[in-house]
Amino acid sequence: MKLNIVICSTRPGRIGPSIGRWFHGAAQAHGGFxxxxxxxxxxxxxxxxxxxxxxxxxxxHDHTKAWSASVEAADAFVFVTPEYNFSPPPAFVNALNYLFFEWNHKPASFVSYGGASGGLRAVQMEKLMLTSVKIMPIPEAVAIPMVGLQIDAEKVFTPTEGQAKAAPGMLDELARWAGALKPLRA
Structure with missing residues (x-):
């Protein structure tokens, strides 16, 4: 099964790619996708x-065709998402709205980051949006509060022990859902 780990922030100076690289390594080590x-x-x-x-x-448009192919190819998603003004990043909302059928009957989870809430307020809104395109958001996730404390001068993210332990459990559950929903995508 294929897992798309989607970096949702597009702004200059973002730290999403650093967190995405960490989680991509965790997903590769997990081996379920x-x-x-x-x-x-x-x-x-x-x-x-x-x-x-x-x-x-x-x-x-070619950009839509490329985005459609990427989403269509996935069996599950992990959205690496910040929280902006207690909300999802606009790029996430826009990207979600570009497509419909490509999202259907696939599970999703989140690696969220931000200040004190760790991006959880954005995730709650994102879960609601995902259900409208028939994505099943699962409860298991990784939240990164006060993320700036875990990013070094070279923008390398280092997870806490708890975050590192949460990733495999979330991936286990995401794999269960992806397998269970696969017949609906056939």
């Missing part, structure tokens, strides 16, 4: 600019 690190910034998605509703899959 073929893990791919996917950076939303690489798709350069403008504010939704397709002339047709995503349900029609009549994409006109």
């Amino acid at each position: 073929e893990a791919e690190l996917v950076d939303l910034a690489a798709f350069n998605l403008p504010v939704f600019d397709e002339p047709h509703h995503p349900r029609l899959r009549n994409y006109q």
Whole structure:
């Protein structure tokens, strides 16, 4: 099964790639998925600019076609997401809205980061949004509060012992759901 680990922040100076690289290594060590690190910034998605509703899959732009292929290929998702003003990053919301069927019947979890809440307020909103495109968000996740304390001068992220231990359990559960939902995607 294929896992897309999606870096949801696209802003300059972001730390999402550092956290994404750590989690990608954890997913590779876990072995339950073929893990791919996917950076939303690489798709350069403008504010939704397709002339047709995503349900029609009549994409006109190359950036949408590339994004569609990436999402379609995955059996599960982990969203590496910050919290901006108690909300999801706009790039996440925009990327979600570009597609519909490609998301359907796949599970998702989160590696969230931020200040005191560790990004959990954004995750709660993201879970609600994901259900509208038929994604099953699971409760198991990794939260990183006060993330700045775990990033060094070279922007390398070092997890706490608890975060490192949470990752395999989350991946175990995500693999169970991905396997269980696979017949719905056939």
